[in-house]
Amino acid sequence: MSHLAIAGLQLDLQAGDNLDRIADEVAAAKRRLSWVDLVLLGELSVYGPSVDHAQDPGGAAETRLRRIARDNGVWLLGGSIFERVDGKVYNTCPVIDPNGDVVLKYRKIYPFRPYETGVAAGTECMTFDMPGIGRIGVSICYDMWFPETTRTLAWMGAEVILHPGMTNTVDRDVELSIARASAAQNQCYFVDINTAGQLGNGRSAVYGPGGEPVYEAGSGRDVIGLELDLGYVRRVRERGWHGLGQTLKSFRDGPPSFPPYREGPSSPALAALGPLEKPRGGANQDQKEG
Structure with missing residues (x-):
């Protein structure tokens, strides 16, 4: 049977440069869990949510993440970074193999509008193959609120969906319901890793192909080491x-x-x-002006 050994890092991060912290955490996870094949962090873990940190392709953040993957011999999804391409900024998740090579860059299809301003939408669902293991899909945060994204990944053959998020709002409980339903509807593992600390409220979770909870984290730092049985996905x-x-x-x-x-x-x-825009004032004001 094929197994994916994964470590989801729910880190208590702050806005700003977190690369040194990420390097230390990935190395520590690999030392403790030597069997891990892949490490996944929450969305925008590297610098936080400001587009001021947007970089050109191959910039300092990407270069450092490639070195972290190579030094630890793991597949690495360091959450995501803002990347500037042809005058547009994308919320991009690079997938890096154990040799430090970027095998794909997934661009978030649904930025959290109207709040995630100045960020362009990606247009392509993406998967990658891990030799001897299986096909993996990538999704970022708000993408999962649109079931077409996850269904497309399953249609493409993804058996595991890796989903970095950065949520610090009251709808986290709803997100967990969506993640669980996504796993059941698409008969796959859904690995939803959130940030903690200043950037997120944690509660990362992993659900199996029947929608069953595999693990649900609390609100603080957590290292989630699991072996996912892809033979089980195929049987389901x-x-x-x-x-x-x-x-x-x-x-x-x-x-x-x-x-x-x-x-x-x-x-x-x-x-x-009506238009996609930020709500104006309180509920009574919206009703009065509407």
Whole structure:
């Protein structure tokens, strides 16, 4: 059977340069958990949420992350960094192999608008193959609120979704519900690693292909070392979780398309919602002005 040995690092980070801390934490995790193949951190762990830290491709942050992966002999997803390309800034997650080579760069498709300002949207779902293990998909934070992103990764063959997040708001509990549902609907492992400390409220979680909780963290620093059985994913997809729904087969054999995708994402009902903008004042003011 194929197993993915993973360490999710829920770190209590602050806004600013966290590269030295990340280097120390990855090295410590590898020393303690020598069997780990891949290390995953929360979104924007390197510098925090300010686009002022945006770098050109191959910049200092990417170079340092490549060295950290190579020095520790692990696949590394250091959360994400803001990357400037052709005059646009993207929230980018580089996937780095144990040789220190960047195998892909995933750009967040759904920036958290209207709050994540000045950040362009990526356009492509991405997976990568780990030799002898399986196919892995990448998603960033707000992406998972749009089920099309996770379903596309499953359609592409992803058996594990790696999902760095940076959430410090009251909807974290809702996010965990989405993560769990995403795992069950797509019969995959969903690995949701949040930041802690100043940048996030933690509560990282890993769910299995039946939606079952594998691990749920608290709010502080945590090193989540797990072995994920991808043979189990394949069996669940073939037979159903405990012999129940064969969800991906039913999706494959169902209607060829649904109206939002056949006719476009807009509709009279959605157009009536108005522009995507920050709420104005309190609820009473919105009602009065609306």
